[in-house]
Amino acid sequence: MSVILHPYDVRDELEIQKALDFNRRKQLKHVDKVHRAEITNVVELTEQEKLFHIRILDAQERERFSFLPGQFVMVELPGYGEVPISISSSSSQKGHIELCIRKAGLVTGLLHACKPKTPVGLRGPFGTHFPLGKMRGKNVLLIAGGLGLAPLRAPIYYVTENLGEFADAHIIYGAKRPKDLLFDYEYEEWRRIYGVKLDIIVEKPDEKWDGHVGLITQLLDGITFDANDTYAIVCGPPVMFKFVCNRLRDMGIPMQHMFVSLERRMHCGMGKCCRCNIGSTFTCIDGPVFDYWSVLNLKEAI
Amino acid sequence: MLFKVMAKSSFEELVGLLLESNEVIGPRMKTRHPDGKGVHQFLPITAFADMDLDYEKSEYSPKTYFLPFKENLSTYRFQGGDWEQEIKYRIQPRAIVGMRACDINALVKLDKVLLKGDFPSPYYLARRKNTFIIGLDHDPCENGFCASVGSDIVSHGFDLFLTDLGDRYFVAIDSDRGYRVAANVEIRDPTEADNEAYVQTRNRIAKGFKVEVSIRNLPQILDLEFQSPVWKKWGDKCLSCGSCSAVCPTCYCYGVEEKVAMDFSESAKVKRLYSCNLYDFAMVAGGHNFRPSRESRLKYRYYHQHRGFVETYDEPKCVGCNRCGDVCLAGINPPEVITDLEKEAAR
Numbered sequence: 001m002s003v004i005l006h007p008y009d010v011r012d013e014l015e016i017q018k019a020l021d022f023n024r025r026k027q028l029k030h031v032d033k034v035h036r037a038e039i040t041n042v043v044e045l046t047e048q049e050k051l052f053h054i055r056i057l058d059a060q061e062r063e064r065f066s067f068l069p070g071q072f073v074m075v076e077l078p079g080y081g082e083v084p085i086s087i088s089s090s091s092s093q094k095g096h097i098e099l100c101i102r103k104a105g106l107v108t109g110l111l112h113a114c115k116p117k118t119p120v121g122l123r124g125p126f127g128t129h130f131p132l133g134k135m136r137g138k139n140v141l142l143i144a145g146g147l148g149l150a151p152l153r154a155p156i157y158y159v160t161e162n163l164g165e166f167a168d169a170h171i172i173y174g175a176k177r178p179k180d181l182l183f184d185y186e187y188e189e190w191r192r193i194y195g196v197k198l199d200i201i202v203e204k205p206d207e208k209w210d211g212h213v214g215l216i217t218q219l220l221d222g223i224t225f226d227a228n229d230t231y232a233i234v235c236g237p238p239v240m241f242k243f244v245c246n247r248l249r250d251m252g253i254p255m256q257h258m259f260v261s262l263e264r265r266m267h268c269g270m271g272k273c274c275r276c277n278i279g280s281t282f283t284c285i286d287g288p289v290f291d292y293w294s295v296l297n298l299k300e301a302i
Numbered sequence: 303m304l305f306k307v308m309a310k311s312s313f314e315e316l317v318g319l320l321l322e323s324n325e326v327i328g329p330r331m332k333t334r335h336p337d338g339k340g341v342h343q344f345l346p347i348t349a350f351a352d353m354d355l356d357y358e359k360s361e362y363s364p365k366t367y368f369l370p371f372k373e374n375l376s377t378y379r380f381q382g383g384d385w386e387q388e389i390k391y392r393i394q395p396r397a398i399v400g401m402r403a404c405d406i407n408a409l410v411k412l413d414k415v416l417l418k419g420d421f422p423s424p425y426y427l428a429r430r431k432n433t434f435i436i437g438l439d440h441d442p443c444e445n446g447f448c449a450s451v452g453s454d455i456v457s458h459g460f461d462l463f464l465t466d467l468g469d470r471y472f473v474a475i476d477s478d479r480g481y482r483v484a485a486n487v488e489i490r491d492p493t494e495a496d497n498e499a500y501v502q503t504r505n506r507i508a509k510g511f512k513v514e515v516s517i518r519n520l521p522q523i524l525d526l527e528f529q530s531p532v533w534k535k536w537g538d539k540c541l542s543c544g545s546c547s548a549v550c551p552t553c554y555c556y557g558v559e560e561k562v563a564m565d566f567s568e569s570a571k572v573k574r575l576y577s578c579n580l581y582d583f584a585m586v587a588g589g590h591n592f593r594p595s596r597e598s599r600l601k602y603r604y605y606h607q608h609r610g611f612v613e614t615y616d617e618p619k620c621v622g623c624n625r626c627g628d629v630c631l632a633g634i635n636p637p638e639v640i641t642d643l644e645k646e647a648a649r
Contacts, residue, residue: 002322003483005395010428025420028427030389032375032571078378078385079562079569083587105587119384265586267558270421273576274555275583277602280610285420299528299605300592 021064022124031270034076034121035061039114045100045182049147050112051088052099056122062095068129069154070261070289074269075099076121077114081107084266086288087125088150090157100150100182126269128289130155130259132162135231139168141223143244145216145236146175149182151261151288152235160193170197170223174216174240178202178209216240217247227252233259234292238301245292255293262288262301303457304475307496312487313464313471317350317399319486320434325396327367328353329360344398355400358443359623363551364398364405368412368429371548375425375558375571391428399436403456403463404448404621406437408551410459414615415554425573434479437463439503442510447637448622449508450515465503472500515637516644517608517618523647524609528601532642537597539632544577546603546626546634552619553577578603604639 010016015028020035041053054075056062067073069091076082083105089098103112114120132155140159144152159169171190175181181200190198199219201212212219216236230253234241241260249255264276264283276283279299295301308316320326328347331340331354342357344364378385409430416426437460448454456463461480464471472492475481492500527533547553557576562569576583579599584592593599611619620636627635 003316003319003486004323005320005397005432005434005479005483007393007395008428008431009393010391010424010431016424026422028422028424031421031423033389034387036387076571078387078571079380079560081560082558082571102588108587121387263586264592265584267556271419272416272421272423272554273557274578274606275557275576277578277606277610279602279605280613299525300598300602 019060019064022126023066031268032123034123035065037120037122039116039118039120040096041116042114046180048180049100049102049150049182051183052101052111052114054097054099054120054122056095057119065095065125067091067097067125069132069158070129070151070259071125071127072151072269072288073097073099073122073124073126074266075107075111076123077107077110078121080110082121082123082267083107084126084269084284086151086154086261088153090161091154092157092161098153100147100153102147124269126284128287130158130233130289132158132165136165137167137229139170139225139230140166141170141172141225141230141232141234141248143172143216143232143234143236143241144174145240145244146180147182148234148236148240148261149173150235152233153183155233156190160190160196163193163195166195167229168197168225169195170199172199172201172216172219174201174203174219174236176202177204178206215243217243220244220247220251228254231257231259235261238262241292249292255296256291258292259289260292260295262290262295264288304481305492305497305500306473306475306484306489307467307492308464308471308473308484308487308489310469310471312489314350316484316487317353317436320397320399320483321348321350324434325394326399327364327396328355328399329357330354331357344401347399353400355438356440357400358440359402359404359446359625361625361629362549363408363623363625364401365408365412365551367396367398367433368409368426369554369575371575373425373573375573378569378571380567380569391424392432393428395432395434397434397436400438401435401460402440402623403437404446404453404623405551406435406456406459406463407448407453408621408623409435410456411552411611411615411617411619411621412554413459434483435460435462439463439465439507441507442512443623445513445624445627445635445637446622447511447513447515447624449511450513451517451618451620451622453621454508454511455504465500467496467499467503470496472496472503513624513637515622515640517640519647520618520640520643521609521612523643524605527643527646530643530646532639532646533597533601535642536634536639537595537600539634540579540596540600541632542579542581542596542599543631544580545629545631546579547575547577549625549629551621551623551625555583578606600634604636608640 043051267273271285463474
């Protein structure tokens with residue numbers, strides 16, 4: 001007589017055998033399995049930033065992959081590492097995403113050297129999104145500073161593709177120098193869209209610059225809106241969104257009507273590695289999109 | 303919960319039966335501290351006598367069998383400019399004998415994080431379900447304050463849990479698997495006298511705690527004392543070595559790194575347990591560090607243990623084993639830090 005403990009194979013679980021879908025958060029799945037994808041196009045935006053068009057290879061996975069503006073993906077270059085990047089493209093496109101990536105570290109540095117057809121791994125989408133559904137019928141201020149335009153481009157697409165749902169849309173963008181401006185070839189298009197206003201400001205102009213000069217908060221001076229009927233999405237470095245949000249708060253917009261996107265170190269995207277914890281909140285699960293009131297209540301957030 | 307009684311000789315027989323066809327892990331004395339106290343670790347055993355079941359607590363927590371320090375998440379095989387991803391989960395079963403209540407409660411807390419929330423971890427589930435756990439009660443250890451954080455009593459998360467009643471064990475059975483395994487040796491229903499002896503033993507253990515930490519108001523105090531000089535005082539001592547997280551039975555944070563084979567044929571995506579006290583824990587690409595000071599990192603550790611975790615799961619993450627305090631080279635230990643904070647708040 002002996003006691004044999006029976007082996008358990010987690011792959012036998014019916015749940016895990018279902019098709020991989022990161023939007024089903026509670027479902028047991030191969031959490032570290034990546035969608036096989038490839039870079040289809042690389043667009044140079046500035047000296048530091050490039051826009052990568054990425055397509056999931058499997059047709060069924062592509063069909064299942066859906067995200068909401070504000071969410072991010074984990075991009076992996078096997079052998080190098082994995083980085084969290086917010087999605088910059090329209091959420092109406094299936095299985096095809098665009099990521100605006102600054103050359104900042106090992107993986108992003110290598111990505112900048114990648115050519116079209118390079119295979120990459122993709123996990124996600126992860127995180128919370130900008131609650132655009134709540135903003136139906138309201139004025140929307142879309143404000144970005146510097147690289148903040150990368151996560152803001154997804155809600156800009158949503159707003160410009162669904163203009164009938166919103167009252168007024170105003171895009172405000174600020175950067176340090178004219179040569180740091182991202183997506184400069186798209187401004188003309190945004191300007192011509194019915195009901196969309198676009199204002200751009202730089203801090204240090206060059207000789208060719210004929211637009212606004214100064215800090216982004218200056219652009220808020222001239223605008224008037226019904227504060228209670230206005231929502232704001234503010235993306236950028238913490239010092240920037242702090243000044244902007246405080247300004248908007250003083251102008252009367254409720255803090256819960258302002259949304260910001262936070263950035264932290266991440267290794268999993270699923271609330272497990274703890275690297276993105278702010279006090280006690282996971283940026284990857286509870287964020288990256290937070291309303292400003294929640295941000296103020298997070299210790300060490302800004 | 304089902305209760306049974308088993309003679310000590312039957313328990314020895316049971317472990318022998320398990321050993322015949324399975325890997326069995328138990329508390330072994332590896333060496334002695336300078337003061338003569340044993341140094342115990344959970345290691346594979348080949349005979350019942352290998353174990354020292356009277357150990358106080360193991361140096362490292364048996365967490366390592368569920369969350370190993372290093373774990374391969376996936377392997378990429380490179381060929382012709384393309385790659386294939388391969389993922390493996392643990393399938394071989396094993397038994398761990400002699401786990402203390404605090405360590406089992408630690409697993410229950412880890413279950414909440416890794417299995418019950420968003421994105422359940424198949425790696426952890428595979429290890430958890432492939433491990434047969436026999437727990438064993440013990441009198442309070444020297445610095446432990448598990449009773450203060452409610453971790454001295456274990457109600458689930460194991461297969462069998464034994465309480466020593468002198469010549470016999472009082473056995474709590476928490477799983478069908480546990481019931482079937484225990485049925486291989488002589489086991490009987492408890493009598494009135496057994497029940498009484500069990501309750502008395504539990505009472506004796508409960509009265510034996512020397513260290514008490516008041517955590518009742520701790521989440522609020524942590525918020526109030528966020529800028530407290532207490533953090534500077536303890537933070538200045540901290541060496542940022544991360545030993546506390548390494549020995550902690552509930553610390554689960556990690557980092558992922560990729561290791562390429564020498565011949566470039568494959569690459570492994572390896573998860574390695576990390577510590578929030580290490581310098582680059584919250585450092586992002588470009589060099590910005592969200593917690594550059596030792597004080598801010600130490601504070602974060604306490605904040606997660608006693609504030610953040612409470613907010614999500616209504617209980618602290620700490621099980622009160624005080625391994626972090628025992629192992630700390632700078633002498634930082636939770637009872638003193640928490641008492642300092644409480645004093646500061648009451649001032």
